[in-house]
Amino acid sequence: MGETVLELKNIVKTFPGVLALNDVSFDLEKGEVHAICGENGAGKSTLMKVLSGVYQPDSGEIHVNGQNRKFANPMESYKSGVSIIFQETSLFEEMTVLENMFLGHETSKKTLGFLPVLNYREMREKAREIFKRLNTKIDLDTKIKTLGMAQKQMVEIAKSLTFDANILIFDEPTASLTQREVDALFSIILSLKKEGMGIVYISHRLEEIFEICDRVTVLRDGQYISTKNVGGTNKDELVADMVGRTMHNYYPKTETELGDVIFRVENFYDEGFLENINFEVRKGEILGFAGLAGAGRTELMEAVCGLAPKAQGEVILDGKKLSISDYTDAMKEGLVYVSEDRGKYGLIVDMSIEENISMPQLKDFSKFGIIDRKKESAVAAEYMKEITIKAPSPDFTVNNLSGGNQQKVSIAKALAIQPKILVLDEPTRGVDVNAKAEIHKIISELTGKGLTILMISSELPELLGMCDRIYVMKEGRIVGCFSRQDATQDKILKTALEGEGEE
Numbered sequence: 001m002g003e004t005v006l007e008l009k010n011i012v013k014t015f016p017g018v019l020a021l022n023d024v025s026f027d028l029e030k031g032e033v034h035a036i037c038g039e040n041g042a043g044k045s046t047l048m049k050v051l052s053g054v055y056q057p058d059s060g061e062i063h064v065n066g067q068n069r070k071f072a073n074p075m076e077s078y079k080s081g082v083s084i085i086f087q088e089t090s091l092f093e094e095m096t097v098l099e100n101m102f103l104g105h106e107t108s109k110k111t112l113g114f115l116p117v118l119n120y121r122e123m124r125e126k127a128r129e130i131f132k133r134l135n136t137k138i139d140l141d142t143k144i145k146t147l148g149m150a151q152k153q154m155v156e157i158a159k160s161l162t163f164d165a166n167i168l169i170f171d172e173p174t175a176s177l178t179q180r181e182v183d184a185l186f187s188i189i190l191s192l193k194k195e196g197m198g199i200v201y202i203s204h205r206l207e208e209i210f211e212i213c214d215r216v217t218v219l220r221d222g223q224y225i226s227t228k229n230v231g232g233t234n235k236d237e238l239v240a241d242m243v244g245r246t247m248h249n250y251y252p253k254t255e256t257e258l259g260d261v262i263f264r265v266e267n268f269y270d271e272g273f274l275e276n277i278n279f280e281v282r283k284g285e286i287l288g289f290a291g292l293a294g295a296g297r298t299e300l301m302e303a304v305c306g307l308a309p310k311a312q313g314e315v316i317l318d319g320k321k322l323s324i325s326d327y328t329d330a331m332k333e334g335l336v337y338v339s340e341d342r343g344k345y346g347l348i349v350d351m352s353i354e355e356n357i358s359m360p361q362l363k364d365f366s367k368f369g370i371i372d373r374k375k376e377s378a379v380a381a382e383y384m385k386e387i388t389i390k391a392p393s394p395d396f397t398v399n400n401l402s403g404g405n406q407q408k409v410s411i412a413k414a415l416a417i418q419p420k421i422l423v424l425d426e427p428t429r430g431v432d433v434n435a436k437a438e439i440h441k442i443i444s445e446l447t448g449k450g451l452t453i454l455m456i457s458s459e460l461p462e463l464l465g466m467c468d469r470i471y472v473m474k475e476g477r478i479v480g481c482f483s484r485q486d487a488t489q490d491k492i493l494k495t496a497l498e499g500e501g502e503e
């Protein structure tokens, strides 16, 4: 260590109405994993986009491998040795793995007129070599759209290695990975580190920072706060730097008196995905669903909410058998689903925060077919304050929000419908510690007012901290159920793996 490969000096970046980075400096050494932490909207992704040529800074300097650089676009940054794996994937779904890897810098041997003749053999060979280095098997000719999240990410990493990068940036790489995939990713990061790469690592999961990082830099509201050796700090200190005060209660669950059974799912099945599912939940209860990736939790919730056309079974709400043929039916009955994939059934990113929040119930916001924009803004502003959505105003476009703030909008949108049963699929993915506690607090308070919650989460501490009961799923079946008192991380993991639970 000791050789500095990257220096960002006094970077300032503004967007209309937003000071995203205010005089931020950062440096990275050869063979180092350097974390960047901070609340949603702190400026982490923006700093990395400035480094990778997506944005140009208003002022400040970028030094890469000892040279002062200005990057007009990502390709220029790539060519100087900086590779970034973005928070949202940037692959082309209709193209193959190989095509994606070499897009924009295909190797060509000769040209035919003006057209380069691509050297597929060379590219294929190089691609194979890279995947070997990553210890991963993947068919180079499959289309991206057929791959899962973890595989897509592996392609992103492989793509970044097609350039001879010595600086690698990961922006929340583990947000949609399972534990086993996270372990695989970490061993790759550590081996790249050994090869001498400098690695920037952004994550909201603080335990990951203590696992693989050497130093950690904290940003808050676009300002540089601190840089520390990971070995010389701890979680509480980091959180205090991030939020500007000490935090004690990460899972502020309030005790609520549970009502009668309000919602029952009976004999649910969907061939190949779900097998004979039965469960019930009481009014005011927070019911958790644990399991490994692929256990069928998302499939189950989609099916219950009318999003899986082939699923069969009965859904009973308030003693009434519902007939749900699509999601609109479910919403009308008060059954609302917040997908783990914000883009899928959730947000329209080209629209504003207020438009997104009011959309599902435009009727309530209009008179004689005219939308009451004032009311729409007021409602949105209230939610923005309650769950700390960081944006200049309610008419701000969702696309321009940070990742975690987009997630908060999708929760606000669901809450505004005032559901009876709220289904949350990985509700706090990509959300910072402070906002997580805020969301937990709101959820908990709402259950006191009679809201009932079904919650899928891959973060066991979140389930253990918030739920009254936890079901465990494996291979499309419910294989265990634990009460709040009985549930432990070990018991749930064991049941999720082996399937022997106390049904």
Ligand SMILES: Nc1ncnc2c1ncn2[C@@H]1O[C@H](COP(=O)(O)OP(=O)(O)OP(=O)(O)O)[C@@H](O)[C@H]1O
Residues within 6 Å of the ligand: 015, 016, 018, 019, 020, 038, 039, 040, 041, 042, 043, 044, 045, 046, 047, 087, 390, 391, 400, 401, 402, 403, 404, 405, 430, 432
């Ligand atoms: N293209 C843009 N136009 C306007 N504002 C933007 C744009 N991109 C980012 N911002 C704003 O800049 C600020 C910093 O955003 P950034 O995405 O860097 O946050 P972050 O630290 O990565 O947060 P998260 O943890 O939620 O991903 C936010 O207030 C965001 O709304």
Ligand SMILES: [Mg+2]
Residues within 6 Å of the ligand: 044, 045, 046, 087, 171, 402, 403, 404
């Ligand atoms: Mg970000």
